[in-house]
Each structure stands twice: as C-alpha cells, then as structure tokens.
Amino acid sequence: MLIETGSSSTGTAPDLAEVAETAGRIRLAVESVVTGRPDAVRVTLAVLFAGGHLLLEDVPGVGKTTLAKALARAVDGTVGRIQFTPDLLPTDLTGVNIYRSHTHEFEFRPGPVFSNVVIGDEINRASPKTQSALLECMEEGQTTLDGVTHAMPRPFFVVATQNPVEMEGTYPLPEAQRDRFMARLSVGYPDPAAELVLLDRMESRDPLADVRPVVDGPTVVRLVDTVRELHAAAAVKQYVLDLVLATRTHPSLRLGASPRAGIQLLRAAKAVAALDGRDHVLPDDVQELAVPVLAHRLLLTTDARLSGTTTSAVIESLVARTPVPAGVSAGSDAGLR
Structure with a gap:
C-alpha cells in the first residue's frame, strides 16, 4: 500500500x-x-x-x-x-x-x-x-x-x-x-x-x-x-466567489453552492492550468470547470424542475453573465501577478 x-x-x-x-x-x-x-x-x-x-x-x-x-x-x-x-x-x-x-x-x-x-x-x-x-x-x-x-x-x-x-x-x-x-x-x-x-x-x-x-x-x-502552489490572482479568486455567490440568489435554485464548492472550483482550475503548462490560473480555466464542479451540488426549485430547467443550464447562464475580471484574459498575463 x-x-x-x-x-x-x-x-x-x-x-x-x-x-x-x-x-x-x-x-x-x-x-x-x-x-x-x-x-x-x-x-x-x-x-x-x-x-x-x-x-x-x-x-x-x-x-x-x-x-x-x-x-x-x-x-x-x-x-x-x-x-x-x-x-x-x-x-x-x-x-x-x-x-x-x-x-x-x-x-x-x-x-x-x-x-x-x-x-x-x-x-x-x-x-x-x-x-x-x-x-x-x-x-x-x-x-x-x-x-x-x-x-x-x-x-x-x-x-x-x-x-x-x-x-x-x-x-x-x-x-x-x-x-x-x-x-x-x-x-x-x-x-x-x-x-x-x-x-x-x-x-x-x-x-x-x-x-x-x-x-x-x-x-x-x-x-x-x-498544483496547489500555482498562482491564482486576487481577481480570479473574486471571480470564483462571484459565481458561487450568484448560485445562492438565483431564483431557480433552492440550494446554492457551498464554500467547499468554491474551494474545489479554484483547485480544479489550478489543475487545468497545470495541464496546459501554465503557472497561473485564468478565468477560462474557471469557466471550463464551472459546470462539472458546481452543477451537481445545486438543488432546483420545484417550478424550475417542472419547467425542464437543469442545474447545468443555470451554471452556464451564470458564467455567461458574470463579469470577467478586467485585465485577466487568455491572451494576456496582465494583472495576474
């Protein structure tokens, strides 16, 4: 063993x-x-x-x-x-x-x-x-x-x-x-x-x-x-938190993401960055893992479930409308350090 x-x-x-x-x-x-x-x-x-x-x-x-x-x-x-x-x-x-x-x-x-x-x-x-x-x-x-x-x-x-x-x-x-x-x-x-x-x-x-x-x-x-030692800028951490907080106030959800969900989303984003050979996390990494990491933790309201809404669709909508930190993008390292 x-x-x-x-x-x-x-x-x-x-x-x-x-x-x-x-x-x-x-x-x-x-x-x-x-x-x-x-x-x-x-x-x-x-x-x-x-x-x-x-x-x-x-x-x-x-x-x-x-x-x-x-x-x-x-x-x-x-x-x-x-x-x-x-x-x-x-x-x-x-x-x-x-x-x-x-x-x-x-x-x-x-x-x-x-x-x-x-x-x-x-x-x-x-x-x-x-x-x-x-x-x-x-x-x-x-x-x-x-x-x-x-x-x-x-x-x-x-x-x-x-x-x-x-x-x-x-x-x-x-x-x-x-x-x-x-x-x-x-x-x-x-x-x-x-x-x-x-x-x-x-x-x-x-x-x-x-x-x-x-x-x-x-x-x-x-x-x-x-992987745990990879750099995550304060703006990227705030982006993770913004996504997590948005699940707690979404009208289609009766149970949002826990603090553990935010921690694990950040760790998973670091791992994706490492797989790509980068020493820092980008919002793109967070977006890639948002549905796999967050969707299974959420509970829909009865009305949302009956209307055919899925937790994955809710996360996708939140990712689409949550502002990405300024100066932090896949094409630039500005603001990452």
Whole structure:
C-alpha cells in the first residue's frame, strides 16, 4: 500500500512541466481504452491532480466503469473495487475490528476504501447509510471506527459511477455526499467514428489488459502538491466567489453552492492550468470547470424542475453573465501577478 507522508513543492517551471508530461502519459493510456471522449478524460485528469474525487453519471454501458478502471491501471498503486448493492454495510467499505482470542486484542482489518484508487461502481444502488460511510474518508482522508482514527493512503482518489435516479433500484445521493465529489461528469455516447474504433478494439479482446502503469503513487502526491502552489490572482479568486455567490440568489435554485464548492472550483482550475503548462490560473480555466464542479451540488426549485430547467443550464447562464475580471484574459498575463 502506497502511503505518502507529505512533500513540499515550490511550483517551479520544471515541476509544472512534469505535471503536463505525466498527465499526457496517463491520457494516452486511458484513451487507448476510452475512445471519443477527450473532454471527459481531461476533466478526470484535472480532478486527479487537484486532489479531488470524481462522480461519473450516465446510463449503463457507456464506459463509466471502463474509464475508472483504465485510470486505476495507469496509476501504479493499490486499487479497491466496491460493487454497491442495497445490502452493502458501512463496515464492508471501511473495515472491521476482529477480536483475536489468542492475544485478547482487537485487530483492525481495513476495507477496500484503504486504497490509492477506489472504484465505487453504481454508488447510488446502496442505501444512504452505506453511502455516508464515505463522507469522512473523502473529506478528511481518514475514517474512525470504534473511536480509533485510521488515515487513508496517499494518493486517495475515489471514482464513483452511478446510473440516473430514474432507473429502477437506485437511491439519490444525499446532498452531503454529492458535495464531497469535486466534479461530476456525464460520459455520454461516443460519436459514430469513435464507436466504430471501439468495436474494432473490443472485437476479440479487452484493451484494458494492455494498460500498464505510467506513474507511481508518490509522484502523483508530489504533483498534487505542486498544483496547489500555482498562482491564482486576487481577481480570479473574486471571480470564483462571484459565481458561487450568484448560485445562492438565483431564483431557480433552492440550494446554492457551498464554500467547499468554491474551494474545489479554484483547485480544479489550478489543475487545468497545470495541464496546459501554465503557472497561473485564468478565468477560462474557471469557466471550463464551472459546470462539472458546481452543477451537481445545486438543488432546483420545484417550478424550475417542472419547467425542464437543469442545474447545468443555470451554471452556464451564470458564467455567461458574470463579469470577467478586467485585465485577466487568455491572451494576456496582465494583472495576474
């Protein structure tokens, strides 16, 4: 099990170059299996290097679990796979204390969440009680059992998949659980050309078998720390805050974005900047991640839901009308320092 105690990063140019280069190798490994979804892979990498967790939502059979498994194989670390079912118990995730009669002591046996990459398949098929077992793990990087706190390994990256709640046998994720995921992605169907390539690749064998690790866990931890050191100008932070505050007063929403949402939007924007080889955040980075990071945390009013409005459409409208900070644009570094 890979456990990193922590490292310091100065966010230097060589460090940022390594982030972009490493992300490129992971992207090639994942796209050798997942075809026709470059935007989804880009957001997945941004969440990984931002130190967050990812929720993949769509109908069965479009490649949610395949994307998660390909990423897990590309990172050389421990992998925990959890198939969520209605009878799953919280201790099936976090682990249990077992009494050893010969020593007259309890021994902690960790569950599958004590892994570098945790794949939670169909997370909304488990009861809210079981889903809530992940709250402390995802937010604080630890779990408490019988009064004893156990730290998660680093890196600790949860990739959960879920089917739409309209499908039979599913439970909606609690608001607190959704807020722990840095981003939510809808994988969607590939275009016809990409699907034809998929048919060729899957005709006789599983391409997942050919995916090999391209980066180790300690390197991922170090690069996550590097991304955290990227510069974000005060104007860019104010822009993030303006978007978050706008969700709290929007007439179509009864629950806006939390302070945690703003923090995670800024961290995700830093990761996108690092993927592009930049040492500073632009409003364009914030706009690119606004829907994946914010939309799943919001709750629509009854009238808005009945009228067919979506939270993604609300975020898009807010991004379109929220003023971009003066002097901060993709074409200039003015005002960034």
